[in-house]
Amino acid sequence: MSAQIILYQDSGAWGIPSTCPKCTALQTLLRFADVTYAVSPGDASPSMTEQNELPVLRVASDKEDVVVPGLESCVEALSSVGYDAYGGLTPAQIAETKAFSCLILDRLDLVRQYEWYLADNNFNRCTSKVRYQSASLPVRYVLTRLERHEIRKRLNVTPWIQRGQIYQVAKECLEVLSTRLGERRKYFYGDTPRLLDALVFGEIVAQLYAPVPHGRLRQMILEYPNLLKFVENIRQTYFSNGMDEMQHFEKNNQSNQTSPIRTAYEAAVQRTKQVFSSKKETSPIEEARKARNRNFIIAAATSFLIFLLLGNDVEVQVSE
Amino acid sequence: MSAQIILYQDSGAWGIPSTCPKCTALQTLLRFADVTYAVSPGDASPSMTEQNELPVLRVASDKEDVVVPGLESCVEALSSVGYDAYGGLTPAQIAETKAFSCLILDRLDLVRQYEWYLADNNFNRCTSKVRYQSASLPVRYVLTRLERHEIRKRLNVTPWIQRGQIYQVAKECLEVLSTRLGERRKYFYGDTPRLLDALVFGEIVAQLYAPVPHGRLRQMILEYPNLLKFVENIRQTYFSNGMDEMQHFERNDQSNQTSPIRTAYEAAVQRTKQVFSSKKETSPIEEARKARNRNFIIAAATSFLIFLLLGNDVEVQVSE
Numbered sequence: 076m077s078a079q080i081i082l083y084q085d086s087g088a089w090g091i092p093s094t095c096p097k098c099t100a101l102q103t104l105l106r107f108a109d110v111t112y113a114v115s116p117g118d119a120s121p122s123m124t125e126q127n128e129l130p131v132l133r134v135a136s137d138k139e140d141v142v143v144p145g146l147e148s149c150v151e152a153l154s155s156v157g158y159d160a161y162g163g164l165t166p167a168q169i170a171e172t173k174a175f176s177c178l179i180l181d182r183l184d185l186v187r188q189y190e191w192y193l194a195d196n197n198f199n200r201c202t203s204k205v206r207y208q209s210a211s212l213p214v215r216y217v218l219t220r221l222e223r224h225e226i227r228k229r230l231n232v233t234p235w236i237q238r239g240q241i242y243q244v245a246k247e248c249l250e251v252l253s254t255r256l257g258e259r260r261k262y263f264y265g266d267t268p269r270l271l272d273a274l275v276f277g278e279i280v281a282q283l284y285a286p287v288p289h290g291r292l293r294q295m296i297l298e299y300p301n302l303l304k305f306v307e308n309i310r311q312t313y314f315s316n317g318m319d320e321m322q323h324f325e326k327n328n329q330s331n332q333t334s335p336i337r338t339a340y341e342a343a344v345q346r347t348k349q350v351f352s353s354k355k356e357t358s359p360i361e362e363a364r365k366a367r368n369r370n371f372i373i374a375a376a377t378s379f380l381i382f383l384l385l386g387n388d389v390e391v392q393v394s395e
Numbered sequence: 396m397s398a399q400i401i402l403y404q405d406s407g408a409w410g411i412p413s414t415c416p417k418c419t420a421l422q423t424l425l426r427f428a429d430v431t432y433a434v435s436p437g438d439a440s441p442s443m444t445e446q447n448e449l450p451v452l453r454v455a456s457d458k459e460d461v462v463v464p465g466l467e468s469c470v471e472a473l474s475s476v477g478y479d480a481y482g483g484l485t486p487a488q489i490a491e492t493k494a495f496s497c498l499i500l501d502r503l504d505l506v507r508q509y510e511w512y513l514a515d516n517n518f519n520r521c522t523s524k525v526r527y528q529s530a531s532l533p534v535r536y537v538l539t540r541l542e543r544h545e546i547r548k549r550l551n552v553t554p555w556i557q558r559g560q561i562y563q564v565a566k567e568c569l570e571v572l573s574t575r576l577g578e579r580r581k582y583f584y585g586d587t588p589r590l591l592d593a594l595v596f597g598e599i600v601a602q603l604y605a606p607v608p609h610g611r612l613r614q615m616i617l618e619y620p621n622l623l624k625f626v627e628n629i630r631q632t633y634f635s636n637g638m639d640e641m642q643h644f645e646r647n648d649q650s651n652q653t654s655p656i657r658t659a660y661e662a663a664v665q666r667t668k669q670v671f672s673s674k675k676e677t678s679p680i681e682e683a684r685k686a687r688n689r690n691f692i693i694a695a696a697t698s699f700l701i702f703l704l705l706g707n708d709v710e711v712q713v714s715e
Contacts, residue, residue, distance in 0.1 A: 126558055170571040174494040181501045225552075232549040238446055251490040 083119035100277030108158035117209035403439035420597030428478035437529035
């Protein structure tokens with residue numbers, strides 16, 4: 076019984092599978108499971124399911140067509156195709172994985188959102204250009220600002236962000252992950268990668284590869300060589316074949332502190348341009364949809380102007 | 396060099412040290428450290444320090460008078476009086492403690508806040524009666540509603556609460572703690588209680604002893620006998636002397652499911668009445684302050700009415 080697995084997420088950027096760490100974690104987990112999957116082209120909207128969450132996994136086989144929203148449910152669904160993300164772990168280790176995933180998703184990820192969305196320089200120059208890329212311009216502007224508004228609402232009521240302890244908490248989280256990983260270990264639990272490895276990989280890779288102008292998180296991560304080695308190891312083992320090849324993260328060892336970031340930024344922008352200018356595999360359906368959206372907006376604006384001028388409600392007089 | 400330690404927190408209720416789990420955790424930690432401390436009577440306001448957080452610890456010695464806000468800073472300050480809350484733990488265990496404390500404070504505690512503040516029945520009959528007890532009536536009404544407003548702002552933007560997965564997450568957190576504790580262990584790390592034990596104790600005891608009418612969290616906790624045994628063990632060892640004696644949690648083993656909760660609720664209300672009717676140790680300063688507040692409010696309202704009626708701005712005519 077062959078099942079076709081389709082993953083709905085945002086469009087990737089910067090040479091990494093996704094700008095959203097949870098979606099990257101799910102792709103990583105699928106590669107750990109050695110499962111062939113396809114990524115639906117373009118940006119999927121979180122509101123495609125009731126649960127209002129990405130990533131969304133769709134398992135289509137002859138018997139049934141199941142849509143699974145959210146990372147936790149996707150992990151459970153993977154067991155139906157034969158991969159147990161907690162396989163071989165004791166109950167205490169599973170409990171520890173859940174505690175660490177809470178630390179990553181409820182603390183470290185919030186710092187990433189703060190840096191990407193609430194720092195204006197970063198948002199205007201970097202984040203707003205890659206989120207919702209496949210939407211046409213007016214819609215993309217609105218959607219990115221809406222996303223920032225949601226994130227700002229959440230971060231403004233988080234106590235440790237209100238108190239300004241943001242990077243202190245980030246440092247503590249990275250310290251915790253680095254200490255738990257240790258020096259000699261390849262993965263968190265022995266020689267086989269598990270769910271925790273995928274989560275840490277997704278989070279660190281998003282913060283490392285994002286060409287944000289003020290990348291204080293990236294500078295923090297560079298101080299933990301065992302985390303960099305961990306990420307590089309997974310990249311080489313699971314992300315080095317074919318089209319989805321992830322580039323090695325370039326770290327420039329100059330003494331001037333701003334220059335390596337600038338260089339990495341320029342390099343990442345070059346890669347982004349490369350990705351954008353290469354022949355995108357947008358299907359005709361996608362192209363037609365984008366054209367339809369664009370034409371609709373133009374028609375709506377034009378008809379509004381025409382009614383305004385030709386209708387009897389508003390008179391526009393040109394003064395002599 | 397004798398240092399006097401004073402703890403600023405809310406007034407205790409329901410026979411437990413504090414209605415706030417972090418304050419209870421700090422008191423538990425002070426008892427683990429075998430340090431004599433005093434609790435400042437009445438409710439302390441979070442805005443007593445810049446950091447806008449309770450508990451606040453004050454260490455007054457001959458040389459200096461240090462005020463330390465917030466649980467994390469208090470834990471660090473305890474090392475200055477000779478108690479290391481992480482003593483004897485490996486770096487990996489300290490990292491694990493931090494991950495678990497993130498799970499407790501950012502997930503389980505939010506469910507507790509949801510149940511105490513956002514469930515109207517619970518809030519009106521229980522929570523609003525014990526928070527800010529030492530404030531006079533109009534101020535207490537306003538402060539409790541303000542607190543609920545802040546909590547509602549925070550919970551409304553938390554994704555897993557928006558999706559309605561509240562008690563699912565609570566179950567998972569309790570499962571994680573129970574699994575990590577195991578069956579045979581007395582404390583989380585061997586035979587000596589540490590910071591994690593204090594945190595878990597504070598959180599579980601708050602949820603267990605609170606006489607909320609719809610105590611779904613309490614029903615969940617009752618399903619984990621090792622957590623109950625853990626809490627009982629700490630209570631007997633550290634909270635069984637003198638005035639601050641904590642009562643044993645009474646669980647009625649009737650077959651009717653609502654009746655044990657009802658009985659526990661009635662019993663807890665009885666205890667609360669006992670606590671309130673007994674001669675409170677309010678100092679004359681406190682009494683004078685409360686009387687001053689009350690008189691000020693009455694004087695302000697009365698003068699406002701007088702100016703309204705006798706001034707020339709507003710005329711009140713009694714129609715014939």
